Amino acid sequence: MTRTIRLALLASTFMAGAAAAQDVTLTVESWRNDDLQIWQETIIPAFEAANPGIKINFAPTAPAEYNAVLNSKLDAGSAGDLITCRPFDASLELFNKGQLADLTDLESMANFSDVAKSAWQTDDGSATFCVPMASVIHGFLYNKAAFEELGLEPPKTVDEFYAVLDKIKEDGTYIPMAMGTPDQWEAATMGYQNIGPTYWKGEEGRKALIDGSQKLTDEGWVEPFRQLAKWKDYLGDGFEAQTYPDSQNLFTLGRAAIYPAGSWEIGVFEPQIAGAFEMGAFAPPIVAEGDTCYISDHTDIGIGLNAASQNADAARTFLEWVGSDEFASLYANALPGFFSLNSNPVEMENAVAQEFVSWRENCEPTIRSTYQILSRGTPNLENETWNASANVINGTETPEAAAERLQEGLASWYEPQQN
Template identity: 85%
Template sequence: MTRSLSLALLASTALGGAAAAQDVTLTIESWRNDDLQIWQEVIIPAFEADHPGIRINFAPSAPAEYNAVLNSKLDAGSAGDLITCRPFDASLELFNKGQLADLSDLAAMENFSDVAKSAWQTDDGSATFCVPMASVIHGFIYNRTAFEELGLEPPATEEEFFALLDRIKEDGSYIPMAMGTADQWEAATMGYQNIGPNYWKGEEGRKALIEGSASLTDEGWVAPFRQLARWKDYLGDGFEAQTYPDSQNLFTLGRAAIYPAGSWEIGVFGPQIDGAFEMGAFPPPVPAEGDTCHISDHTDIALGLNAASANAEAARSFLEWVGSPEFATLYANALPGFFSLNATPVEMENPLAQEFVSWRESCEPTIRSTYQILSRGTPNLENETWNASANVVNGTETPEAAAERLQEGLASWYAPQQQ
């Protein structure tokens, strides 16, 4: 073998080794287990086509278990490279513990407004630790075909809402509403946080609670529990043992007329229903005619970098792509109901998603009341609200007792509520 050929072979081997070293698999931790197929068939292939050296493994946990599972993995050093970030306090805690990396220097961060980034920043805004992906809007999805059969119209007020539920129940063809309490978070997220902003007046009430000028025992915070207590009669037999997937199935199989929802269900329900019936949506009914409409338009989901990832460079490449207009358009249309936070406008193709986002024109937006600042202590207000909401719907705790318990828990550690 000549010296030149030997050197060529050595060079070839070295280059081959370098190429192999660049082939990495990034694992994404997420609570979104119902969109696994979309990630596998749409989002991941789009990225991998332009980044041949990087593979993506989307590995979600069950929503109710995600926080505990993720924290355990991070503490044990076994978490994935990319961490799907809940907004505000839960992710801020991970950053403060050094488990999420500072992403302020990503070029793609320029594609997001200060408002979009605020859910994943330090209180002073000096560090941004997750790339914003989408917000979600709460409301009610209904079986439009069933409504037409029964001669029903979407309600505008609380009185009209319960009159509607009574008519559906009396007819007997459909369960009036599909919601269970077995998972607890469902009762809080699709129940309390859905209808609540109309009673505590959205951002006004949420900020008053943070400032300490309002209390969880005030009427605006107890009233949504009172409405939830009335839901019990409309949820069908055995709702206490009904899980989140059970509720989804009841609606998509055409057995329930109304589904208290987050807009994220749009992309899930469409393929499952597959034209069996038409869907419509209405915003949370206001307490009385003439009241201002408030909706939960919640900065919901972002993606961060595990500070302990051995593949940080590749992970940052993926995060730059997640912050791009290309991803924004792909994500918003692959997952209709997740509304892009990217500054580049996204034209949505799904009519039900267009219906949800149209409420921004007539309703005042807010975020979920427990997510910013108020769940930093123990007991955790977010998790306690899950339990309280489920108890109220089940009838095992009165609205007043639930509100009093939440207030006592918050005041036990949060100084502004100790005045």
């Protein structure tokens, strides 16, 4: 009897311990607050079905607030288990502070090229601290019905771009472009970084800024601001108070003809406009026929492990899955416009996403100019570029003054720019 009781107690203890070990909820920190439904309805159920006992809580923060909120949570010890990683310097800083764990030994890291991993590695490549998830491509979305109604074709050159905007404005049925400036980040991300590579010539200019052979006051860096200053006339009344969700709504409700975009909007917009109109996309305009086309094909998003997580084993299970072919296909097609960084190709089912991807065949790719190395100091070039882009569009700062301010800020701490 005693032996039976002892065995029963051991079995009970084991079962309770196993249940406790499986009773894990992992919280994901992210700035992607517009794809919450896709995580809840597609991504999370797929993982949980294969991993009973591990639950996922996707808890996003507004994009403009994410960095500050995440840093505060990490410092306070209240951040989630899984940290959605911005590329390059912002995440490298977290790793250097000991707040992101080293994930170099994950088996699924073998599924990614050195280029894909470079956005989430130390400068010497010795440690990888986030699993690569996807890149995004910048360009412009447009309302095909509006273009057909007004007899317009997607523009290829800068002159054609402004001719299209002028016709839309003259007609008056639609706001030519939907973008506001109070959140600031979109003025830089969907404005300056969208059209800028055309003028600073992509990787050539970006690398020259890093090695100090070009400055932000050079023509290739000032001209994109001059272009943004022209956008003011096409953004509609009250754009200065128009938030990012406001701009999204103007486009999806059919009130605006063009939306300066990143490909990440595709999966958000299509369910909202279904049956109302068809959406198309065009690449950042070249200056003149025959010029090289440049696109920002940006290593956008990865996911890492909070070094202070109490659920590290379960979190690593999730991260191994994120690095799998299954996740790559699921994510790229559940979130069309987020292009997998997995070395195994993913067949795109979405026509608009395929249009964005097709630009890779003819355009030179680059990443956002502020993300690698150049935002490690104070003032932070990325955040300052947000502010400068918004100011230029608002007309409160000239393109030349904005460029001069950014250059002075960068040169104040970055030695290659002090010559």
